[in-house]
């Protein structure tokens with residue numbers, strides 16, 4: 001028996017690694033995979049480690065990536081190939097347990113249960129299978145809960161294996177910056193830094209009630225996570241009613257161009273999540289919260305359902321501009337959501353047939369938000 005029952009497995013620079021695997025001439029070169037190379041829009045979906053050395057990272061506008069490294073090889077997103085690799089990746093994971101929660105095409109949590117004697121050996125077997133069968137590398141974290149497993153997999157990339165037994169959790173967590181915790185966006189990070197809280201260890205020592213004025217009801221949960229306590233279960237299958245991405249800005253935003261960039265980045269992330277789940281969306285919703293906390297949402301429902309970032313971004317931008325143009329005030333939060341989800345292979349079927357029409361509010365209580 002082992003307490004180390006949770007694994008987080010993350011393929012390294014997934015899209016870019018698939019391209020380098022299939023096109024040997026790209027190995028060792030900076031490779032950037034991005035949505036739409038023909039227009040000036042679009043964001044980086046994945047960057048090889050060689051490209052990351054030039055400061056390129058996912059969700060960065062492609063124009064910026066080009067400026068940082070003009071010599072990089074820029075490739076369009078090839079979802080059919082990534083989906084096939086993802087399918088085989090999940091097959092490898094499900095040989096070990098059926099309790100696999102997919103986070104995206106290239107990332108999943110496993111709960112091995114309490115009976116597995118040697119979880120690190122399972123992690124090594126998974127890494128070996130991924131190398132032998134997919135010619136890709138994965139970074140794996142092994143720990144007692146999701147938080148520690150996820151931070152462990154990120155600790156040593158690429159091709160890492162990090163095991164964090166509970167008695168070492170404090171030493172592992174304390175020195176890490178607070179933004180490594182899930183749920184800490186730019187606004188929460190700025191709020192905590194103003195109070196001298198920079199590291200997870202700083203946050204772990206705080207009485208959460210002190211942080212209520214700035215963090216509200218999340219204060220308790222964040223301090224608990226900082227202390228390495230995470231009760232979230234690995235949920236093997238979680239059908240999504242809706243998906244959304246949102247962010248609160250550290251400083252209120254006036255610049256329309258940056259708002260549009262934000263929607264484009266969310267569109268790219270939603271595309272990945274929709275593709276990973278085999279879904280398309282009929283409804284796109286934008287949420288805008290102004291500096292005075294007034295919140296508006298604007299939705300658009302139309303057939304056929306869509307899943308590509310470019311399509312999501314076009315609709316999202318129209319909705320965004322409609323939501324903000326009525327109002328010159330600065331914006332503190334922007335969200336992009338999709339609902340009215342249909343199966344990619346059977347687009348005539350709503351995933352949740354009882355939610356007709358707009359298909360539910362992607363920012364509502366039953367949504368899966370990040």
Ligand SMILES: [Mg+2]
Pocket residue numbers: 010011012013014106107
């Ligand atoms: Mg990855």
